[in-house]
Amino acid sequence: MKYLHTSITVRRMAESLAFYTEVLGLEFERRRAIPENHAEIAFVRDPESGARVELTHWDGKESFEPGEQLDHLAFEVEDLDRFLATARAKGVRVAKEPYRLSGGSARIAFLLDPNDVWIELIEPARGTG
16 A cells, blocks of 8 residues: 545635645646536645645535544555455445546545544556556
8 A cells, every 4th residue: 555645625726726836835736626526626746755735625615614624645555445345354434435536547435544534545547558
């Protein structure tokens, strides 16, 4: 398993991108809409460590309760089905079964940690080799 990124919920995407790039010096990577989730995401990256932050803006969500800003932690897994089977055997709760986003090739699922923090598991598309 490989750690990929931390996702935080933001009120205004443009303002947040400016903060993370202009103030903190992270590099802009990409931005796209996720229509089926009524959301937009953008990735910024620390040029020194390579660590990534995913900024997530939910359409119509302008205010948050304390603690709602952390959206999820993301990890890459080689075999999503095998990983989920092992996690289930250990009593881990699956929040979202595997699926693909429109226009995407990776399979995604979500677990809940013991504190109800969402953990995204991403299985990259396999090459046709």
